[in-house]
Amino acid sequence: MAKTSNKKELILTSAYRVFKENGLEDTRVSQIVKEAGIAQGTFYLYYNSKMDVLPDLAQQIISNYTQYLEEHGDIEAGLDYNLRLAIDRIFEANQEDRTIPSIVYAGITRSGDIDKWDLIYRPLYDLVANYLEAAKKNGEIGTDISANYYSEFIISLIESTARGLILFQQSPEEIEKYKEELSSFILNAVYWTPVKVI
Missing domain, CATH: 1.10.10.60 (Homeodomain-like)
Known part of the structure; x- marks a missing residue:
């Protein structure tokens, strides 16, 4: 085996x-x-084809994010610490390898394997959801938010911002500013009590 x-x-x-x-x-x-x-x-x-390789490559990339956060994250350190850690790692990975994430995501979309997204991302979503649940218990953030939904929003926002910065070739200083503002934006979003739309 x-x-x-x-x-x-x-x-x-x-x-x-x-x-x-x-x-x-x-x-x-x-x-x-x-x-x-x-x-x-x-x-x-x-x-069966080169396209069939892409979901496994995507899984490796996402698993690397998750493993890094599991090794370096600290639920006791609070949401701000763990959020910044996630932002730093995802930005760093995208800066180190500017082509593979885009190729993998484009390939999965084209190959019709969208249904594999949740399976690929679930461990990372669950980890971030755990950070959010701990922050709710500690009174760091509002208790009305859904940790499961917000974890998906947060990861999607971090990844899309990181990939966007590659396209626009921002300077290292500008990238640091984006990371700071992104962290602030997400923290403000989870501090608020959501208004339920009827």
């Missing part, structure tokens, strides 16, 4: 490199298997 896992990991690592170098449109399965040093038939034991 370890061998199977290793081959799949090898395919994913190679696909990551080839997608990064060539982009989604110009990547071929033949290039991925050449990079991996495996037979093309081996690729098809795990995936």
Whole structure:
């Protein structure tokens, strides 16, 4: 079983490199298997096409965010601390690798695997929801908010802002300002008592 896992990991690592170098449109399965040093038939034991690789790549990216927050987060430190940690990590990951997140998200959309989004993101959403629940108990934020919904809003906002800054090629100083304002915006949103729309 370890061998199977290793081959799949090898395919994913190679696909990551080839997608990064060539982009989604110009990547071929033949290039991925050449990079991996495996037979093309081996690729098809795990995936039907290059597009089928994309959800697993997305899962790796999101798992890296979650793992980082689990290792460095501290629920006792409060929402502000953990929120800033999430913003820093997601911004940093997008700045380090400016092509892969966009390729993965575009690829999932095009491949019709939207239904996998929740499965891929659920551990990260749940972690942020735990931060929000702890903040509600500590009186840091309003008790009326839904931690589950707000966790999705927060992650979507952080990711879309981080990706937007890549497109507009902001300076490091401007990126820091965006991070500060984004943190303030989210904290203000959760401090408020929501008005229910009827």
